[in-house]
Amino acid sequence: MNRPMRLAATGTAAMSLALTLAACGQTDATQASSAGGNSDKTIGLLLPENTSSTRYEAFDKPLIEQTVTGLCAKCTISYANADGNEATQKKQFDDLLAKGVKVILLDPVNAKSTAPWVDAAIAKGVKVVAYDRLAEGKVAAYVSFDxxxxxxxxxxSLLDALGPKASSANVVMINGAESDPNAAQFKAGAHRVLDGKVKKIAYEQSGQWKPEVATAKMNxxxxxxxxxxxxxxxxxxDGMAAAVIDALKAAGIKNVPVGGQDASIDAVRRVLTGEQTYTVYKPYKPEADAAGSIAxxxxxxxxxxxxxxxxxxxxxxxxxxxxxTPIVVTKAKVEVTVVGGGLYKASDICIQQYAEACAAAGVK
Structure with missing residues (x-):
């Protein structure tokens, strides 16, 4: 199993580095304009799915495209989403190599299978950057969160929600896909905190990043x-958290803290109404800026x-x-995290049915 070193950087540092690179991009833009503006550098962008997490289409793709084209007037993006299918992503990867791309930003469906892909890219002089998930193989760089x-x-956050009841609590864990090294690291981090502090982890299974699997496991x-x-x-x-919450409701189980990750807008709304206890906000712009800059x-x-x-x-x-560095979002922190950080406008979150919950939490 991959065991990345835990070394963190700040989002501010990533953005300032992107701004430094922007000066080079402006020079490129001037040169490209005088040469007729022809694009001769293609960067591939392969993202893993768009069902369990909405972040990739809503944030990662447009932000990376914005960074790359802002820094390099001669660069273009060739994009594809695998929709959770490893074979589809392999074909997309091979198609990019056939097109003669210079760099591939790869967020793998199955990180454990990518070493031969990376080797094939290297043989063609193509650099692969592992984005968000650490792809196996001799990648040129890796951009993610801790x-x-x-x-x-x-x-x-679960311990905080349980308070003094933690020591007598049975906790259920619905983990991410076993093919995703990030999931193993999330799981290990959670165990470091929960083990010995709760009564026991009474049930633990992989939800495979799929809400329907999470529903079955929760049942x-x-x-x-x-x-x-x-x-x-x-x-x-958050996609699996939503499924868990629905399964608990269907069984008539109340007042059970449930947390997720990704700060999807529906999860933020559930946090405000109290259905979901927390989510984890990973500011996408610094991550996308860094990945685009490196590409x-x-x-x-x-x-x-x-x-x-x-x-x-x-x-x-x-x-x-x-x-x-990731950031926890609880009801009390929605305003200062995802709104203050510019992920969402309060008006986007606080549609009519959530207006009262927003007002109670000071989201405005």
Missing amino acids: NGRTGELQGQ EAIQSLGKDGIQAVYAAN VQLAEGMDISSTATSITDSNGLHIPSLLL
Whole structure:
């Protein structure tokens, strides 16, 4: 299993580095304009899915495109989403190699299968940047969040919600896909906090990042433990948290803390109404800025050490990395996190049916 070093950087640092690169982009733009503006550098962008998490289409894709085209007037993006299908993503990857791309930003469906892909890219002189999930193989760089810390924040948020009842609490864990190394790191981080502090992890299964699987697993847990045998649920992301909450409601189980991750707008609304206890906000713009900056630097043949300021050790490889810091979002922190950070406008969150919950939480 990959065991990345936990080295974090701030979003501010990533953005300032992107601004530094922007000066190079402006020079490129001038040169491209005088040469007729022809695009001769293509950067591939492959994202993993769009069902369990809405972040990729809503945030990652447009932000990366904006960064790349803003820094390099001669660069274009060739984009595809695998919709959770590993075989589809492999074909998309091969198609990019056939097109003659310079760099591929890869967020893998199954990170454990990518080493041969990366080798094939290297053989063609193509650089692969692992984005959000650490792809196996000799990738040129890795941009993500401190995933172990994310799991710790999730676990601590459940403890905070349980309060003095934690020591007698049975906790259900619905983890992410086993093919995703991030999921293993979230899980390990949560266990570091929960183990020994709660009565026990009474049921633990992978939800595979799929709400329908999370529903089935949660129903299994309810059947196994009984309606009174579950005091809290760790769900690795917001899509699965929504499924867990619906399963608990259907079984008539109330007042059970449930948390997720990704700060999707529906999850933020559930946090405001009290249905979901917390989510974890990973500011997408600094991550996208860093990934776009590194992609342009590699396409231009530039050194990336000013952006990839950390090292991740993975299977004997030392990968230049930028790991950012996640933020917990509770009801009391919606205004200062996802609204104050510019992820959403209060008006986007506070549609009519949530207006009262927003007002009570000071979201305006």
